[in-house]
Amino acid sequence: MSGLTAISDELRFKNVRWFVAEVLIMAFALTFSLIAALALLSDTAPPGFDPPPNALSIALTISIVLVLLGRRRWSITVLVISTALLAAIRLLEVPEFEVSGLAWVLALFAAGRHGEAPWRNIIRALSILVLLGLIVYALSGGWNTYESLGFTRRTFTLIAISQILANLVLFVGAWLFGDFARKRHMRERDLAARTMELEASREENARRAVMDERVRIAREIHDVVAHHVSVMGVQAGAARRAVKVDPDRAEGPLRAIEDSSREAVQELHRLLGFLRRVDEIDPDGLSQDALTPRPSLERLPDLRRQLADAGLAIRLTVTGTETPLPSSVDLSAYRILQEALTNCLKYAGVDQADVEIDYRSDGLSLAVRDRGRGPDGSVSQTTGGAGLPGMAERVALLGGTLHHGARDGGGFEVVADLPFDGDVAAAPSAAPVGVTYGATS
Numbered sequence: 329m330s331g332l333t334a335i336s337d338e339l340r341f342k343n344v345r346w347f348v349a350e351v352l353i354m355a356f357a358l359t360f361s362l363i364a365a366l367a368l369l370s371d372t373a374p375p376g377f378d379p380p381p382n383a384l385s386i387a388l389t390i391s392i393v394l395v396l397l398g399r400r401r402w403s404i405t406v407l408v409i410s411t412a413l414l415a416a417i418r419l420l421e422v423p424e425f426e427v428s429g430l431a432w433v434l435a436l437f438a439a440g441r442h443g444e445a446p447w448r449n450i451i452r453a454l455s456i457l458v459l460l461g462l463i464v465y466a467l468s469g470g471w472n473t474y475e476s477l478g479f480t481r482r483t484f485t486l487i488a489i490s491q492i493l494a495n496l497v498l499f500v501g502a503w504l505f506g507d508f509a510r511k512r513h514m515r516e517r518d519l520a521a522r523t524m525e526l527e528a529s530r531e532e533n534a535r536r537a538v539m540d541e542r543v544r545i546a547r548e549i550h551d552v553v554a555h556h557v558s559v560m561g562v563q564a565g566a567a568r569r570a571v572k573v574d575p576d577r578a579e580g581p582l583r584a585i586e587d588s589s590r591e592a593v594q595e596l597h598r599l600l601g602f603l604r605r606v607d608e609i610d611p612d613g614l615s616q617d618a619l620t621p622r623p624s625l626e627r628l629p630d631l632r633r634q635l636a637d638a639g640l641a642i643r644l645t646v647t648g649t650e651t652p653l654p655s656s657v658d659l660s661a662y663r664i665l666q667e668a669l670t671n672c673l674k675y676a677g678v679d680q681a682d683v684e685i686d687y688r689s690d691g692l693s694l695a696v697r698d699r700g701r702g703p704d705g706s707v708s709q710t711t712g713g714a715g716l717p718g719m720a721e722r723v724a725l726l727g728g729t730l731h732h733g734a735r736d737g738g739g740f741e742v743v744a745d746l747p748f749d750g751d752v753a754a755a756p757s758a759a760p761v762g763v764t765y766g767a768t769s
Contacts, residue, residue, distance in 0.1 A: 354393050361389055361427040385422045388413055392428045399438035404445050410435040411455040418462045432459070433502050440506020441513070456499045463495055547718050551663050556592035558670045560585045562638045584637035591634075623666075624658040625685075631666060640673045641680045648687030657746050660722040661685075661692055667715045668696035668732075668742040676700025676740060691728070691747040699739040719744065 333344050392413040399406045414432045417424060432455075439452050467488045567581035632642045653661070665683060672681045678700035686693040716732060723730040723744050732742040 361424050380420045388417050389424045392431045400442050403438045403442040407435045407439040436502045437506040441509045556588045559588045559638045623662045643682050645684045664719050672698045694744045697741040
């Protein structure tokens with residue numbers, strides 16, 4: 329079976345079954361033709377008919393059929409060989425009952441269906457001219473036969489013209505049908521290639537979506553943990569100092585630590601629970617509800633209360649008309665404020681920070697400013713925390729702008745502009761552009 333597979337692959341058959349089926353059909357056609365031809369040759373030949381030797385007749389008939397096996401791989405060559413063999417069969421008057429003619433028409437079709445050479449149209453046209461010449465030659469010698477049957481020259485001429493036109497229609501039909509089959513095959517091949525490209529693209533998009541979702545969840549976990557742990561650290565320090573002087577005063581910071589830890593655990597449960605519900609997600613895509621985290625600017629009062637309990641008062645200024653925000657802008661705005669204010673609590677060494685929110689028709693502007701000492705200049709933002717890079721990523725994904733750096737006269741500021749319909753920008757590098765310490769960038 330491996331030998332048949334190799335042969336069928338070499339001859340460009342779809343599979344071994346197609347190859348075996350075609351060989352059986354050819355064997356049936358040859359058997360029918362040879363039996364009828366040999367029966368005719370074994371009888372007494374009519375006057376004036378001098379048939380070729382039986383061996384030559386059999387060889388020519390078998391050759392013009394078997395050569396068709398290579399029509400898929402060498403279609404133009406097969407057409408040339410078939411034309412030469414058919415010419416020999418007709419000129420030698422080999423009795424084969426039109427099997428050779430059908431084989432040649434199939435070779436002409438194959439030249440259009442499988443031929444790739446630029447001169448294939450020239451070869452097909454020359455082959456058709458050769459066959460028409462053979463038909464005219466055969467008709468020119470058949471007048472005596474028609475005359476003996478009582479036909480007039482006018483009738484013979486009409487019969488000759490009808491035979492030429494009938495064969496010409498057959499030849500042109502094989503030509504056009506071959507071209508049509510080739511174009512259809514090319515369309516199917518291109519469609520299959522595009523389908524494979526789309527499938528590969530879909531898989532790549534799905535892979536990227538998974539990676540993006542992992543990054544988003546990692547950023548959410550960082551924001552939750554960093555904020556609440558920072559608040560708890562400040563409160564724990566306050567409680568440690570208070571317990572030595574006045575134990576009753578330590579109750580407030582300890583209660584704030586309890587509340588912050590409980591909220592942090594709830595946030596982590598929500599995020600990790602989302603990861604555990606993968607099997608419940610719609611296979612056609614994540615729903616908007618599943619992708620939209622709960623934090624938003626509506627929770628800003630809770631954030632102010634938490635930070636106030638930790639010792640950082642927030643002076644809030646809101647300008648413009650408050651309108652419902654797109655979920656992505658709302659989430660990013662909350663996380664940017666949360667991260668910037670947490671940094672104020674950790675690094676600034678102040679008890680107050682200014683927050684400005686400006687609602688515009690085309691976007692949202694945020695600003696967090698303090699008059700503290702700012703981040704330690706020795707801290708490397710390229711290898712250290714993920715707070716500022718996380719802000720840069722959120723702003724870049726919304727097509728906005730972000731500035732953060734030291735203020736004139738002391739302090740630190742974070743200013744973000746979040747458009748409602750911004751184009752998605754390229755992913756920012758790990759080190760956000762615009763970070764400066766000691767001078768306004």
